[in-house]
Amino acid sequence: xxxxxxxxxxxxxxxxxxxxxxxxxxxxxxxxxxxxxxxxxxxxxxxxxxxxxxxxxxxxxxxxxxxxxxxxxxxxxxxxxxxxxxxxxxxxxxxxxxxxxxxxxxxxxxxxxxxxxxxxxxxxxxxxxxxxxxxxxxxxxxxxxxxxxxxxxxxxxxxxxxxxxxxxxxxxxxxxxxxxxxxxxxx
Numbered sequence: 001x002x003x004x005x006x007x008x009x010x011x012x013x014x015x016x017x018x019x020x021x022x023x024x025x026x027x028x029x030x031x032x033x034x035x036x037x038x039x040x041x042x043x044x045x046x047x048x049x050x051x052x053x054x055x056x057x058x059x060x061x062x063x064x065x066x067x068x069x070x071x072x073x074x075x076x077x078x079x080x081x082x083x084x085x086x087x088x089x090x091x092x093x094x095x096x097x098x099x100x101x102x103x104x105x106x107x108x109x110x111x112x113x114x115x116x117x118x119x120x121x122x123x124x125x126x127x128x129x130x131x132x133x134x135x136x137x138x139x140x141x142x143x144x145x146x147x148x149x150x151x152x153x154x155x156x157x158x159x160x161x162x163x164x165x166x167x168x169x170x171x172x173x174x175x176x177x178x179x180x181x182x183x184x185x186x187x
Contacts, residue, residue: 004153009105010146012112017105017142019075020098021064023054031055033096035066040074040087040102044122045169048093056097064097066104069114071121073103076139083138084128084145086121088114103142111155115162120150 010017021034028034033051043049056064066072066089074085089096098104107114120126131144153161 002153004151006149007152008146009148009150012107012117012150012152013146014106014108017103017146018063019142020100020102020104021054021056021060022100028052028054032061033092033094035072035089035096035098035102037074037099037101040072040085041082044087044118045090045173046072046087048091048096051096054097056095060097061095064104066092066096066098067106068092069107069109071105071107071114071118072098073105073121073140073145075101075103075141076137078137080129080132080134080138083132084121084140086118086128088118103140103145105145112152113155113158113162115166116153116158117150119162119165125151 023034029052031053032055034054035046035051039046039049039051068089068091070089072087072089074082077083077085107117121128127148127150128140131140131148132138133140
């Protein structure tokens with residue numbers, strides 16, 4: 001393997017990481033889309049899908065706004081393998097926010113390709129398991145994620161790797177959709 005430089009993950013951040021919003025169920029139902037743990041665990045690549053709606057004031061809208069190519073990490077999980085799970089936002093419409101059990105990381109795309117790091121955290125190369133803490137639920141802290149060492153290949157190599165793997169993922173998604181459509185037609 002190539003001997004790439006390692007850095008603390010936070011050195012690649014565009015803005016500091018952030019935990020999301022905590023909104024009780026009694027106020028949910030109107031407002032803005034909110035990515036919750038259900039969407040995170042059901043979707044590795046998060047598109048503009050139906051989501052629960054929550055009210056947000058202006059400060060919450062600014063602080064918890066999700067943008068295309070943001071990385072989202074599960075802070076907690078009932079099972080160890082779920083703690084630190086990484087998803088990437090592929091598209092959002094209007095304002096979309098995220099909930100408190102999720103850590104949002106927005107990378108500086110001049111030095112870090114979010115798709116590359118999405119695939120990196122899904123791979124065996126990631127040291128994510130080293131920061132998982134165990135109590136009633138397995139979990140990670142944003143401060144530990146920030147200090148986690150990650151490989152930092154040159155940006156052109158990150159781009160080529162991410163583009164190649166993304167083409168494969170897109171083909172798999174397309175084939176899965178074709179299979180679902182065929183099954184629906186046959187039913």
